[in-house]
Amino acid sequence: MKVICTSILVLTILGLFTTAQRAPKLLKELWDDTAKPFKEGCIAETGVNPQYADRIFLYSEFINDRALMCYLACIAQNVGILNASGEWDKDIFVQRAAGTTPAMFNSCNEETKAVSHVCERSMAMAMCIVRHVSTL
Ligand SMILES: *[C@@H]1O[C@H](CO)[C@@H](O)[C@H](O)[C@H]1NC(C)=O
Numbered sequence: 001m002k003v004i005c006t007s008i009l010v011l012t013i014l015g016l017f018t019t020a021q022r023a024p025k026l027l028k029e030l031w032d033d034t035a036k037p038f039k040e041g042c043i044a045e046t047g048v049n050p051q052y053a054d055r056i057f058l059y060s061e062f063i064n065d066r067a068l069m070c071y072l073a074c075i076a077q078n079v080g081i082l083n084a085s086g087e088w089d090k091d092i093f094v095q096r097a098a099g100t101t102p103a104m105f106n107s108c109n110e111e112t113k114a115v116s117h118v119c120e121r122s123m124a125m126a127m128c129i130v131r132h133v134s135t136l
Helices: 002-017 025-046 050-056 066-079 090-096 102-112 118-134
Strands: none
Touching: 025 050, 025 066, 050 066, 066 118, 090 102, 102 118
16 A cells, blocks of 8 residues: 555656656767766766666656755756856857757756756756747
8 A cells, every 4th residue: 555655646746747748859969978987977976866866867867856956056067057056058058968959058047047056047047048949
């Protein structure tokens, strides 16, 4: 019984935080490839559930998990799109995050810049980008 309740709870949480919107398959694969070289290091650094890390880019599963948010920030820093002060580099962002445009960057940066913590801001930024590319 406890297992069933836990499973239902987990599924509900996944349902709530896995956005209905997903990036096109090609972009998801390109993002996963870009993240790949830094995956192991960022999993170790953040202690994120490796399954969440495996699925965030490939399946657009943005689970509301603090370690996963910091994993995303870690990847972004390593890819070079987020600097040590927690600020995005627009030029590198549109170069390295496949499918993004300067307009998309500006809109999502504007929408998320007030989020004070860099991990949460990274997650909000990624979800905003996915929302934009989903409607392409
Ligand atoms: C991060 O980028 C911002 C905006 O370009 C810049 O002002 C800041 O000095 C940078 N921080 C580091 C540590 O490079």
